[in-house]
Amino acid sequence: MPPVPPKRNGPPPRRSTGTGPRAGRMEPPPDVEPADPVEPANSNDTVMGLDFNPEAGNGQEDINTADEDAPPPADATVVFDTRVGARKGPGAGAGPQGKLIVLKGPKQGAEFTLGPGETSIGRNADNTIVIPDISVSRKHVVLVKQGSGWTLVDQGSGNGTLVNGEKAGEHELQDGDVFVIGDTEIQYAVPGAATSTLPPRRMTGSQPATPPRRGSSASRAGPRPVPGRPMPGANTTGQVALPPEMLEEAAKKKRIKTIAMVGGGLLVVLFGVGFVVKGQANARIAAQHAAEAAEREAAAQAAAESFAAGKQLVKDGQFAEALPKFKDAKDKGSDDAELDDYIDRCTRESNAETSLKAAADALKANKLNEAMEAAKKVPVDSLLSDKAEDMKKQVKAAVPGRVTDARGKIALKDFAGAQAILDDAAKVAPDDKTISDAQDAMAEAQNKPKPVHTTQTVHAADHTAEVRQAYKDGDLKRAKELATQYAESDDHCKVLRDELNQFDGAYSKMDDDPNAFKTAHDLDMKIAGGHSFFSQRINSHVLSIKLKQCVTAKAAGHVKEAFQACEAAHEADPNNADANGVLGELLNKAKDLYLEGYQEKDSDADSARKAFQQVVDTTPSNEEIHSKAAARLKEMQ
Numbered sequence: 001m002p003p004v005p006p007k008r009n010g011p012p013p014r015r016s017t018g019t020g021p022r023a024g025r026m027e028p029p030p031d032v033e034p035a036d037p038v039e040p041a042n043s044n045d046t047v048m049g050l051d052f053n054p055e056a057g058n059g060q061e062d063i064n065t066a067d068e069d070a071p072p073p074a075d076a077t078v079v080f081d082t083r084v085g086a087r088k089g090p091g092a093g094a095g096p097q098g099k100l101i102v103l104k105g106p107k108q109g110a111e112f113t114l115g116p117g118e119t120s121i122g123r124n125a126d127n128t129i130v131i132p133d134i135s136v137s138r139k140h141v142v143l144v145k146q147g148s149g150w151t152l153v154d155q156g157s158g159n160g161t162l163v164n165g166e167k168a169g170e171h172e173l174q175d176g177d178v179f180v181i182g183d184t185e186i187q188y189a190v191p192g193a194a195t196s197t198l199p200p201r202r203m204t205g206s207q208p209a210t211p212p213r214r215g216s217s218a219s220r221a222g223p224r225p226v227p228g229r230p231m232p233g234a235n236t237t238g239q240v241a242l243p244p245e246m247l248e249e250a251a252k253k254k255r256i257k258t259i260a261m262v263g264g265g266l267l268v269v270l271f272g273v274g275f276v277v278k279g280q281a282n283a284r285i286a287a288q289h290a291a292e293a294a295e296r297e298a299a300a301q302a303a304a305e306s307f308a309a310g311k312q313l314v315k316d317g318q319f320a321e322a323l324p325k326f327k328d329a330k331d332k333g334s335d336d337a338e339l340d341d342y343i344d345r346c347t348r349e350s351n352a353e354t355s356l357k358a359a360a361d362a363l364k365a366n367k368l369n370e371a372m373e374a375a376k377k378v379p380v381d382s383l384l385s386d387k388a389e390d391m392k393k394q395v396k397a398a399v400p401g402r403v404t405d406a407r408g409k410i411a412l413k414d415f416a417g418a419q420a421i422l423d424d425a426a427k428v429a430p431d432d433k434t435i436s437d438a439q440d441a442m443a444e445a446q447n448k449p450k451p452v453h454t455t456q457t458v459h460a461a462d463h464t465a466e467v468r469q470a471y472k473d474g475d476l477k478r479a480k481e482l483a484t485q486y487a488e489s490d491d492h493c494k495v496l497r498d499e500l501n502q503f504d505g506a507y508s509k510m511d512d513d514p515n516a517f518k519t520a521h522d523l524d525m526k527i528a529g530g531h532s533f534f535s536q537r538i539n540s541h542v543l544s545i546k547l548k549q550c551v552t553a554k555a556a557g558h559v560k561e562a563f564q565a566c567e568a569a570h571e572a573d574p575n576n577a578d579a580n581g582v583l584g585e586l587l588n589k590a591k592d593l594y595l596e597g598y599q600e601k602d603s604d605a606d607s608a609r610k611a612f613q614q615v616v617d618t619t620p621s622n623e624e625i626h627s628k629a630a631a632r633l634k635e636m637q
Helices: 060-065 244-315 319-331 339-364 368-376 385-397 399-411 415-428 433-445 460-472 476-486 491-508 515-528 535-555 559-572 577-600 605-618 624-636
Strands: 099-104 111-113 118-122 141-146 149-154 161-163 170-172 178-181 184-189
Touching (some): 099 244, 149 161, 178 244, 184 244, 244 319, 244 339, 319 339, 339 368, 339 385, 368 415, 385 399, 399 415, 399 433, 415 433, 460 476, 460 491, 460 515, 476 491, 491 515, 535 559, 535 577, 559 577, 559 605, 577 605, 605 624
Antiparallel strands (some): 099 111, 141 149, 149 170, 161 178, 178 184
């Protein structure tokens, strides 16, 4: 029985209705090009290499219901699906979670996760993050959430805020930034958010192909087979051949994907290297900050030691030795409010010491005029002014002896030597009669006429009284003119002239320079010998200023400064109740401290010494309690 031909799909072939050689023959559909004739189906029901099952009908149902994810046969040409579905990892959709890591300070090692809104950092207990550090302000900085990050804003802190080594008022924080508040260093960090994309599923020749369902074709990409006619676009094995442009597109997409994967790997490597480098840089910055802080602390300690050593030398009256100590403290960054005053005072006193030494050396060498001029360089407000006056008296007292030396040279006919001695002595004591007598004797020995002596006796006391009276009456200009007029012939008036000039300078600066009050006050007392026209105004200013200084120093716990200011106020107005009240209170505290040391001197020597030393350090040297405490310290040593 001849084999039954398989049923065809689609419309039946058209037959020619015309005449001629083509009449009665079937024509292929217009959209299918004729193919070379092939052998008819064989006995095992295979057409063009495709399985054919007549029990399955035309196979249309299996084609529609087949699994679309089933892979093609191993020997078929594969069309890759380039659509990739990404899956979000555990961190998808979440923003960066910032945190703070304390690198140095009281909270070293602590970590804080930043929440929404503002995060305040400071010393007060009401801050979000509390740093128990006296160098940190009560509310030092605030971290404000802006967008996906945080911005640091300094709250007007006393010591300021450093970000990566530079002072900043407001700074948008980046991962790894280090900011410093006081002695505390904090690093801002943003942990990375992990996001992964699953790679697309790929079919390879090594993977087993999913077998087709019964009655379905091995490939559904092409048209249905027609008996006696080859499949369009199919080869003899039944595999579907894709167009070249599709194969090229698939290869191109594969290359792009490979490049993207390699580039992504490089980016990950570069990011990792960058993160390590930035971490090392931050570590270097933190180490540098720590080294700078240690250096500042060591310099501050050294400055404090130099300042203390200088003050002790001042107490011992060694101003020249104290001056280098104070300058060293200033060079090392000391900001003590009294440092400049100590330097100025030691400079003046050191110069005065130098002048006195020069005067003493000149007097020893019998250079009277040189000794007198050196002694006059010591200011009247110097602590060495009394010694300078003594030196001047010693120089004048040496005049008679020098005149005797001159007469001896006259006897030896050394007239040049005698003349030099007499000229030097005459500059110191121009009115000394013994000098003029020696000059007459030398002229007589030389058979020369006696010199004409034009010196006149000047009553210095009368001129001094006249200058002082003009000053007491408030006529400073007149007093200065008189002192200048008589200065050439009256040493007392010369001293008064210098004192009046110094007073004028200090008096005019009282409104701008608080230190000028003391100078003006001391000179007023010295020139007038008591109260003058200027005393009331000076004392009222001194009283006001010193009372304020006393209250401020007392509130700050600076007992010695409070003592000094209070005593100055008391000196300006001995009857002022406020000054007397504070002075009495401070003295009582010093006495209580002294008594405490006295009671412990036999049972606890160390505590007693500390108490006595505190009394010495906080009380002026002219107070009795100061002297008693110093004596106790000396006994215990």
